[in-house]
Amino acid sequence: MSALPDLPRDWKQFHVDNLNKIHPEKRQLAIKFLQGYFADAPSTIQEIHLAIEKDPQTWWVDYHLTWGMGVRNLLRRNGFGEIDLGVENLDDCYVALIESAFL
Numbered sequence: 001m002s003a004l005p006d007l008p009r010d011w012k013q014f015h016v017d018n019l020n021k022i023h024p025e026k027r028q029l030a031i032k033f034l035q036g037y038f039a040d041a042p043s044t045i046q047e048i049h050l051a052i053e054k055d056p057q058t059w060w061v062d063y064h065l066t067w068g069m070g071v072r073n074l075l076r077r078n079g080f081g082e083i084d085l086g087v088e089n090l091d092d093c094y095v096a097l098i099e100s101a102f103l
Contacts, residue, residue: 011095018096
């Protein structure tokens with residue numbers, strides 16, 4: 001039986017580090033895509049702001065298995081998957097993309 005990997009102590013830094021692995025032009029395109037997609041959803045953006053304000057490190061945890069995975073899959077379906085962005089796992093990047101798009 002293999003041991004589980006150590007979890008990051010600083011989730012904000014973990015997400016930023018993974019965001020920085022994406023080529024800047026592709027990163028900006030993904031951010032602009034999210035901004036456009038959620039342009040007509042101000043209540044969702046407000047909810048993100050409130051969640052981040054309440055818990056900046058792990059605000060996304062309660063959303064990951066539902067909304068978060070939906071955003072991740074939305075990115076994949078629109079040309080912003082792992083191969084497109086040059087990352088190993090989009091789960092490690094989508095949170096920082098959301099934060100970059102809405103903060």
